[in-house]
Amino acid sequence: MLGRALQLPIELTASVARGAGRRMGDLALAGLDAVLASRVAEEAVDRALASRLADHTVDRLIDQERLIDETVTRLIESAELWVLVDSIAKSPAVTEAISRQSVGFADQVAGGVRERTRRLDTRLEGAARRVARRPPRPSSESP
């Protein structure tokens, strides 16, 4: 009974809160549109771009780019990097991966050759046996 009595005011409050939230959001967006459409916003942006702050920010960004370039150049020129690259290249994991890939490719090629020669064997044998009028060979047997 008490639950049902409380349910109605709670639902009413929630509904009012939802409506108020939507209304406030709409008002905020309308306010933002008004500000952006005004000459004040345009003037503010123009002034900001004309200020020393914008120049300073651009200069900072260019300086940072130069710093990154310089860091990369120094890194490439440093002997330590090549020692690191050498040690990675010579590491068992990398060499094993490369050799496994090479062996895998060679094995794949050899597998293709094997398959074709076995097909050729069957054809040659079939043709020879037909010419000699002999029955087909049994496929396999124990020694």
Place this chain on the structure above:
Amino acid sequence: MTPKLVYEGLATRAIAFAVDAAVINVVAFAVAGIVALVLSVLSVPNEVEVVLLGVAGLAFFLWTTGYFATFWSTTGQTPGDRLMRIRVCSADRGEPIGFGRSVLRLVYLTLAAIPLLLGFAPILFDDRRRGLHDMLAGTVVVSAPEEPVAVSPAGPSRVRTPPG
């Protein structure tokens, strides 16, 4: 249970033999080239050159015989056979043949090649795909599937299985 043997045919065996011939000749040419370069800077009398040619011929014969006999009598597979996944084994027990029998098989193989390769023709007709040299040496050439790989913490390694 005795595993079923799959006998290998003429084309597969010919490719394996061609690979072995390439290996033998590449090594022989490399050694001959080195020896020829060394001799080119030395003034060797003609008589000695004749003797050296004889020695080179004998060395080539021994190298070829040793190559086939060693591989056939140990693993039953030359490098060419390994590439084509085939192996030579005794016809009765399916095991690798001995060194002496391997040398004999090579002699029979040479004999089979002399009459315009006609000694290899029985491979096409015989139920066990045997050439003349196989019949004379009591051998067969069978399929040798890849051995299973056992993965251990130290890395992959081949599991040795008894032949046959």
